[in-house]
Amino acid sequence: MRTALKYFAFAAAALALLANRPAEAQQPIKIGVLLPLTGPFAKNGIENWEAMQIARDMINEQGGVNGRKIEFVHGDATSPTAAISEAERIITREGIKVTTGSFASPLAIATSQASERHGVFHWEATGAAEIITRRGFKHTFQVGAASYRYSQAAVDFTNDVLAQKLGKPAANLRIALLWENRAFGKSVGDGVRDYMKTKGLTLVYDEGYDQFATDMTPIVQKLKDVKPDVLIAISFPNDAILFQRKAKELDFNVAAFIGVSAGYSSPDLRDSIGTMVNGIFVSDFPPRVNQNVLKPEVRKVADEFYKRYETKMKRPPAGHASAGFSAIWALFTEVFPKAKSFEPAELREIALKLDLPPGSLVNGSGIKFTNNDWPQDPKDAGQNLRASIGIWQWQKDGNNQVFPQTLATHEPVTVPLPGWDKR
Amino acid sequence: MTTVGQLVFSGILIGSIYALMSVGLTLVFGVLRVVNFAHGEFLMLAMYGAWAITRFLGLNPYIAIVAVVPAMFLFGMLVHRLMISPALDKPHLVVVFATMGLSILMQNVALMLMSADLFDVPPLLGGRSWTFGPLYAKPELVIGFLVAVACTVALQWMIKSTYLGKAIRATVQDGEAAQLMGIPVPRIFLITFAGGSALVGLAACIMTPLFSVFPTVGLNFVLIAFVVVVLGGMGSIEGALLGGICIGVVQSLSSYYIAPAYGQMFFFILFLLVMIFRPTGLLGQKGTANIGIND
Numbered sequence: 001m002r003t004a005l006k007y008f009a010f011a012a013a014a015l016a017l018l019a020n021r022p023a024e025a026q027q028p029i030k031i032g033v034l035l036p037l038t039g040p041f042a043k044n045g046i047e048n049w050e051a052m053q054i055a056r057d058m059i060n061e062q063g064g065v066n067g068r069k070i071e072f073v074h075g076d077a078t079s080p081t082a083a084i085s086e087a088e089r090i091i092t093r094e095g096i097k098v099t100t101g102s103f104a105s106p107l108a109i110a111t112s113q114a115s116e117r118h119g120v121f122h123w124e125a126t127g128a129a130e131i132i133t134r135r136g137f138k139h140t141f142q143v144g145a146a147s148y149r150y151s152q153a154a155v156d157f158t159n160d161v162l163a164q165k166l167g168k169p170a171a172n173l174r175i176a177l178l179w180e181n182r183a184f185g186k187s188v189g190d191g192v193r194d195y196m197k198t199k200g201l202t203l204v205y206d207e208g209y210d211q212f213a214t215d216m217t218p219i220v221q222k223l224k225d226v227k228p229d230v231l232i233a234i235s236f237p238n239d240a241i242l243f244q245r246k247a248k249e250l251d252f253n254v255a256a257f258i259g260v261s262a263g264y265s266s267p268d269l270r271d272s273i274g275t276m277v278n279g280i281f282v283s284d285f286p287p288r289v290n291q292n293v294l295k296p297e298v299r300k301v302a303d304e305f306y307k308r309y310e311t312k313m314k315r316p317p318a319g320h321a322s323a324g325f326s327a328i329w330a331l332f333t334e335v336f337p338k339a340k341s342f343e344p345a346e347l348r349e350i351a352l353k354l355d356l357p358p359g360s361l362v363n364g365s366g367i368k369f370t371n372n373d374w375p376q377d378p379k380d381a382g383q384n385l386r387a388s389i390g391i392w393q394w395q396k397d398g399n400n401q402v403f404p405q406t407l408a409t410h411e412p413v414t415v416p417l418p419g420w421d422k423r
Numbered sequence: 424m425t426t427v428g429q430l431v432f433s434g435i436l437i438g439s440i441y442a443l444m445s446v447g448l449t450l451v452f453g454v455l456r457v458v459n460f461a462h463g464e465f466l467m468l469a470m471y472g473a474w475a476i477t478r479f480l481g482l483n484p485y486i487a488i489v490a491v492v493p494a495m496f497l498f499g500m501l502v503h504r505l506m507i508s509p510a511l512d513k514p515h516l517v518v519v520f521a522t523m524g525l526s527i528l529m530q531n532v533a534l535m536l537m538s539a540d541l542f543d544v545p546p547l548l549g550g551r552s553w554t555f556g557p558l559y560a561k562p563e564l565v566i567g568f569l570v571a572v573a574c575t576v577a578l579q580w581m582i583k584s585t586y587l588g589k590a591i592r593a594t595v596q597d598g599e600a601a602q603l604m605g606i607p608v609p610r611i612f613l614i615t616f617a618g619g620s621a622l623v624g625l626a627a628c629i630m631t632p633l634f635s636v637f638p639t640v641g642l643n644f645v646l647i648a649f650v651v652v653v654l655g656g657m658g659s660i661e662g663a664l665l666g667g668i669c670i671g672v673v674q675s676l677s678s679y680y681i682a683p684a685y686g687q688m689f690f691f692i693l694f695l696l697v698m699i700f701r702p703t704g705l706l707g708q709k710g711t712a713n714i715g716i717n718d
Contacts, residue, residue, distance in 0.1 A: 039534060041539070042538055043540055209683040209684055213683065214643055214644065215433070215434075215671070215678075218430060218678030218679035218686065237541050238541060238635050238637065241543065245546070248552075249550070249552045250552070250559050251552070268540060272635060
């Protein structure tokens with residue numbers, strides 16, 4: 001009797017195991033998404049969250065990854081401190097092994113630190129600070145362009161396009177650089193200065209300012225006296241608006257204006273300063289690139305993404321939202337299908353082996369990560385050297401990509417910029 | 424020459440805006456001695472009000488004054504009743520922490536309700552400037568300057584010549600004696616605090632066409648407001664106007680000739696120098712630190 005029971009127990013256990021197997025295969029893949037949905041970064045965080053949800057829905061409608069659905073666990077990363085505690089919460093409580101996010105660099109720095117500490121794989125979609133990949137972390141991958149690339153895009157555009165449009169040799173251009181003096185503005189400003197030297201260009205004006213400044217008169221007046229042809233400005237929204245209004249008030253005109261990221265790329269800028277935005281160039285992640293650069297199968301994905309995003313949000317995605325979609329789509333279609341255990345070490349191996357040419361992702365990016373083997377900085381690991389970056393312009397019919405040629409959908413217009421009364 | 428002229432001219436105009444925004448604080452901090460750290464958040468709240476009236480009713484932000492100023496008066500009364508009045512007979516620090524808490528609360532409520540987006544009202548004349556010879560100025564700034572001067576004159580007259588003004592001064596100089604003379608001291612406190620809040624409402628309507636509104640907009644201004652009040656001389660209303668203009672001009676010139684990043688540093692240096700050599704402030708009188716107001 002006893003042995004019979006034993007056999008019965010064995011059989012039951014075996015059956016249970018067998019029955020469990022297909023169930024296990026159906027279990028969803030859980031990903032921790034750390035984005036600010038409240039607080040000062042909420043606006044952009046929500047846009048990014050929508051873009052990522054579209055990616056999740058699209059992959060799940062196709063049957064998921066090898067039959068397993070994707071499931072998001074959200075952590076509200078409103079500030080660096082919140083990013084750390086939220087990341088730890090979802091890692092320890094929910095057993096998350098893969099995290100992504102985080103819109104802003106300070107949040108990305110914090111989230112990746114928490115993930116690394118717990119040995120979790122972090123796939124950073126939009127955080128741009130260079131330090132993200134320079135801390136010797138093993139499992140952090142920065143899929144979007146690093147911040148020095150913003151500087152290079154602005155300088156290359158000035159050198160390759162604006163000089164010719166303005167009918168001057170690039171070396172004779174009067175270039176001015178204005179930067180807000182906190183982490184992002186300063187590092188992009190340093191990047192512009194250094195890169196200009198290698199291109200043989202010179203600055204006629206180079207000043208930092210406090211982003212909480214309440215009066216832009218001294219800055220605009222000095223620029224007016226210096227008379228630059230091209231102005232490269234790194235600003236946040238509030239100071240960008242104050243600057244543009246003051247420029248109009250004091251009738252300061254410049255032949256070409258390049259804004260870098262946050263202050264000038266926010267889709268709300270047109271609501272704030274109206275037609276004054278027209279003609280401004282922006283160095284940023286591309287919101288939408290030339291279809292010809294994309295692989296045919298990526299084009300279909302892109303069309304679907306833009307259609308869904310515009311239906312949902314009633315406006316085309318900003319550059320960071322397209323970057324968010326692109327990064328997470330690559331995770332679903334290039335990394336996960338090759339994974340068996342989904343352990344961070346395995347995902348890391350897969351990521352490091354990726355070798356996707358430009359045009360493989362919706363926003364024109366490819367993927368090739370550094371792994372302490374990049375001649376320019378041998379300490380760098382996990383930076384995507386093929387992330388797309390470029391210049392788009394505020395034009396009457398939208399935000400259109402104008403540089404580099406491969407990604408451009410439109411020609412740059414209104415160079416030189418007309419006077420304030422004609423904009 | 425034009426450059427210096429423009430810098431001084433713009434400095435005077437923006438300085439008068441600083442003064443206007445500080446007048447309410449002169450009343451509350453300079454006269455009543457209530458350290459209201461939520462002054463900047465009062466400004467933020469009133470700016471949202473002016474913005475909403477302009478945005479949703481399609482009215483000019485200056486017309487919003489008729490609604491925002493009384494609303495801020497009521498808001499001031501409410502805050503005084505609930506927070507300031509119970510804390511008045513407690514140590515000074517209680518008011519400091521209470522208003523600081525209020526400031527954080529108001530910022531976060533604004534963040535929840537309005538998000539961190541910037542809101543703007545369309546500029547007058549499509550953002551074009553008036554020209555004065557070779558100098559440029561936005562009409563909004565010129566209007567702000569005129570309102571600041573008018574407000575200073577009116578308030579000065581009120582404090583010096585009306586019964587209410589005399590009652591306020593008496594209350595601050597010696598509350599007990601004032602009470603014995605039949606002055607309703609608690610009500611005077613209430614009216615003065617609410618009046619300071621109403622003046623913030625006025626400043627907000629003038630500032631909304633010049634600055635974007637967002638939850639932390641008050642932080643950009645509150646420090647300047649405290650400096651203006653102390654620099655001009657505690658309780659001195661014309662001193663606040665002079666203090667504001669000094670800060671505007673110093674900031675403008677030092678940012679141009681030295682570096683824009685140090686504009687704030689230089690007005691604090693000016694502030695320190697005035698405090699060392701004229702501790703009562705530019706137009707303050709000796710002893711006002713104790714009695715609260717110029718006679």
